[in-house]
Structure formats: C-alpha cells, structure tokens
Amino acid sequence: MSDTTPKYIFVENHIKAAIKKKELVDKLPGERTLAAQLGVSYMTVRKSVENLVTQGVLYKVPTKGTYVNYEKPQRSKNYTIGYFLDATMIAGISSPYYSLIFDAIEKVAAKDDYSVVYFSDNNPDRLNRTLSKVDGVIATCIPRIEHVILEMKQSVPVVVIENSAADKVIPSVIIDNFNADVESVDYACSLGHSKIGFMTGLDDSDVGKNRYAGYQYGLRKNKIELDKSLVFNGNYSYQSGIEGAEYFLTLDELPTTVICANDSMALGAIRHFRQEGLNIPEDISIIGFDNIDVAAQIVPSLTTIASPIDEIAKHSFSILKALIDGKTIEQQHIALPAHLIIRDSCATAKNKSAAA
Known part of the structure; x- marks a missing residue:
C-alpha cells in the first residue's frame, strides 16, 4: 500500500482485485475478519464495503x-428500480409535483428497458421484501426518514433527490x-414591489430552508428589510395556501406580492384571495414554485419557478444505472438550476404605475 493511498481505497482495490481473480466469488469475509487480514481498522473496512455497495x-x-x-x-429479464416517497409526506404520490417526478423517471427508465415501481412503506419487513425485488432505488430524501434510506443502501444502490443525504457517500440530484x-424576489422588485410576502414550506429539510433563505437574500440584495409579519409558515399543501391568504388578509397592510414555496400553496392562495374579492394580479401578485401542469392552465396563468423535472429524472436514473452496472460515478452530487417562467399572475406595483 502506498503511503499516499487512503486505507479505505486500498481495501476497495483489494476486494475488486480478489473478485477479478475469482478469489472472491460469493460471500465476503466478515468485516472484522477482513480488517485483521489487511491490517486496517474495522471502521476502514466498513467504509470500503459501504462504498462498494453504493457502486x-x-x-x-x-x-x-x-x-x-x-x-x-437475477430477478427478471429486465431491471426494476424503485421510487421511494415516504407515506408521511404531504399528499405523497398524489401530489401533482411528485407524480410528475415519477412519470419522468418512468419515461427515462423505459428507454433502457427498466421498470419502475413506487413504494412508500418503511415498515422494516415490508421494506426488505420490496428491496428484494428491485435493483436500485431513487428516493425522495427528507431528514426524518433518512435512517430508512441508510437501511436501503445496505441492500441496493440508492440515489436521493430533493435533499442531499447526511451520508455524502449517497449520490444526490437536487x-x-x-x-x-x-430570482423570484428580483422579478417582483423589477415590477416595483417592495412589500413582498412569503409562504414557506416545511423547515425540516434543505428544500424549505433554502427557498426561504433565497427569499431573505433577495430582499437584502434589493435593499428591502425583512418583515417577519410578511412570512407565513406553510407546509406545501393547497390548504396551507388558503390559510396563508387568510393570514395576510388580517394584516393592516396587505403585501403587494406573495411568493409561495410551491405551486399548490400558490393555487390555494389565489382561490382565497379571489373569494375575498381581490383580483389577481391587479390587487396582489402571486409567484409559485415547481411549474406543475395546472400552473399554465389556470386564469390568470401562474408565474412560477420551473423545477427541472426531466433533468432530475435523467441524472438520477443515469447515476443509479451506473451504480447498478458497477461503474464509477464521475459526478456524485448534482445541483440543477431552476428559473422563473413569467406568466400572468404578476403585475406592476400600483405605486410604480402611478409614478410612471
């Protein structure tokens, strides 16, 4: 072993060489046994084995x-991968956003004759039965179910989407x-808005935290002081969009724009504001996030951030397929840009129109 070669790489190379020479054809020796044979620590062997499982x-x-x-x-002629979305998540697979993700993964996988199955049950026994039928998993990662993803990783290759896993060995597409x-805040400011409200998503994941952080930075960038009374804590559901609109209507002064952490909340907000007699966008502008199908179909059509769903599917499947094939991953963590689609739910601020 070279002095400059990390010990876990040495162990990985040793195992790969033993497999290539047919010295290792079935079950690996116990990790403690292997550690003693190679003169390294048990934790080094464990890390090496986990990396080789991921690969x-x-x-x-x-x-x-x-x-x-x-x-x-071999379980079947064609490979099967699983798409895991925990059952406790808001709306689950019935969510317009997650159903689009599943459809996109299914479409890209079909080009390589892969089948895709959806599962959400994290009961240990049922989870193991599901994992015995798939060759790999694309999992929507949130912190409260990350222990489940770590369990999956012990059996099959796993790629996470939405949030990176705390275990950075697990590849991610976010x-x-x-x-x-x-960008949403910049656009609202370009229309002359300075009283900009925000409906957050759940704060237990990087998705919710980073969208809120982007809103805060956008305000600072445009020299607008954060007013926490203009922030409503939502949970991504249509109902919380209604509740957020109800909250903003209790304020002495209504925000002139509301940026929502997803489209479902934006649609709920639009419905309630209209029921209370406000016109969109003349009285209040609304911006969403995700670009679900209905965003372009409602009147007025929703200005929103377009999540790169096809790119998420393409990259996550490509990485997972490489892992299943035992190939080296060139880029293990991918962050995809998402940009604003300008439609009809935003208008120039009234004070800017008057000044013009």
Missing part, C-alpha cells in the same frame, strides 16, 4: 452478510432552490 460491486442481505454482485440472483427564489 454496485457488492450487495448486502440483511442478517446474512455481504456478497459479490455478480452472484446476486435543485438550486436558493438562487431560484432570489
């Missing part, structure tokens, strides 16, 4: 051990949410 070189069978991947029983909402 698809090895796979784990819970309670039984770690095996060489080419000995893994959106640059921060700069996207900076």
Whole structure:
C-alpha cells in the first residue's frame, strides 16, 4: 500500500482485485475478519464495503452478510428500480409535483428497458421484501426518514433527490432552490414591489430552508428589510395556501406580492384571495414554485419557478444505472438550476404605475 493511498481505497482495490481473480466469488469475509487480514481498522473496512455497495460491486442481505454482485440472483429479464416517497409526506404520490417526478423517471427508465415501481412503506419487513425485488432505488430524501434510506443502501444502490443525504457517500440530484427564489424576489422588485410576502414550506429539510433563505437574500440584495409579519409558515399543501391568504388578509397592510414555496400553496392562495374579492394580479401578485401542469392552465396563468423535472429524472436514473452496472460515478452530487417562467399572475406595483 502506498503511503499516499487512503486505507479505505486500498481495501476497495483489494476486494475488486480478489473478485477479478475469482478469489472472491460469493460471500465476503466478515468485516472484522477482513480488517485483521489487511491490517486496517474495522471502521476502514466498513467504509470500503459501504462504498462498494453504493457502486454496485457488492450487495448486502440483511442478517446474512455481504456478497459479490455478480452472484446476486437475477430477478427478471429486465431491471426494476424503485421510487421511494415516504407515506408521511404531504399528499405523497398524489401530489401533482411528485407524480410528475415519477412519470419522468418512468419515461427515462423505459428507454433502457427498466421498470419502475413506487413504494412508500418503511415498515422494516415490508421494506426488505420490496428491496428484494428491485435493483436500485431513487428516493425522495427528507431528514426524518433518512435512517430508512441508510437501511436501503445496505441492500441496493440508492440515489436521493430533493435533499442531499447526511451520508455524502449517497449520490444526490437536487435543485438550486436558493438562487431560484432570489430570482423570484428580483422579478417582483423589477415590477416595483417592495412589500413582498412569503409562504414557506416545511423547515425540516434543505428544500424549505433554502427557498426561504433565497427569499431573505433577495430582499437584502434589493435593499428591502425583512418583515417577519410578511412570512407565513406553510407546509406545501393547497390548504396551507388558503390559510396563508387568510393570514395576510388580517394584516393592516396587505403585501403587494406573495411568493409561495410551491405551486399548490400558490393555487390555494389565489382561490382565497379571489373569494375575498381581490383580483389577481391587479390587487396582489402571486409567484409559485415547481411549474406543475395546472400552473399554465389556470386564469390568470401562474408565474412560477420551473423545477427541472426531466433533468432530475435523467441524472438520477443515469447515476443509479451506473451504480447498478458497477461503474464509477464521475459526478456524485448534482445541483440543477431552476428559473422563473413569467406568466400572468404578476403585475406592476400600483405605486410604480402611478409614478410612471
């Protein structure tokens, strides 16, 4: 072993060489046994084995051990991957956004004769049964279910979307949410708005935190002081959009623009503002995030950030397929830009129109 070679890389190379020479054809020795044989620590071997599982070189069978991947029983002629979305998430797969994600993954996977199955149950027994039927998983990652994703990673290759995992060994494809909402604030300011409200998403993930942080930075960039009374804590649901609109209507002075952390909340807000006699965008402008199908269909059509759904599907599937094939990943973590689509739900601020 070279003095400059990290020990875990040395262990990975040793295992790969043993597989290539057919010295290792089935079950890997126990991690402590392997550590003693190679003169390295148990934790070094564990890291190496986890990396090789992620790469698809090895796979784990819970309670039984770690095996060489080419000995893994073939389940079907074509590969099958799973799309995991935890059942506790708002609306789950019935959400317009997540159904678009699933459809996009299914479409790109079909080009390589891969099937895609959706699952949401994280009960350990049922989860293991599902994992025994798939070759890899694309998982929507949120902190409260990250332990489930770590369990999956022990059995099959995993790629996460939405949020990066705390375990950076797991590849990720995410959106640059921060700069996207900076762009939303910039656009509102370009129309002369300075009293800009915000409906947050859940604050238990990087998605919600980064969209709110982008809003805050956008205000500072445009020399507008943050007014926390103009921030409503939502949860991405249509109902919370209605509740957010109700809240803003209780203020002494209504914001002239409301930026929402997703389109579902924006649609709920539009409905309630209209019910209360306000016109969109003459009385209040609305900006969403995601660009779900209905955003272009409502009247007025919704100005929104377009999530790069096709790119998310393409990159996450490409990485997962490479892992299943045992190939090296050139770019393990990808952050995709998302940009504003200007439609009809925003108008020039009344004070700017009057000044003109």
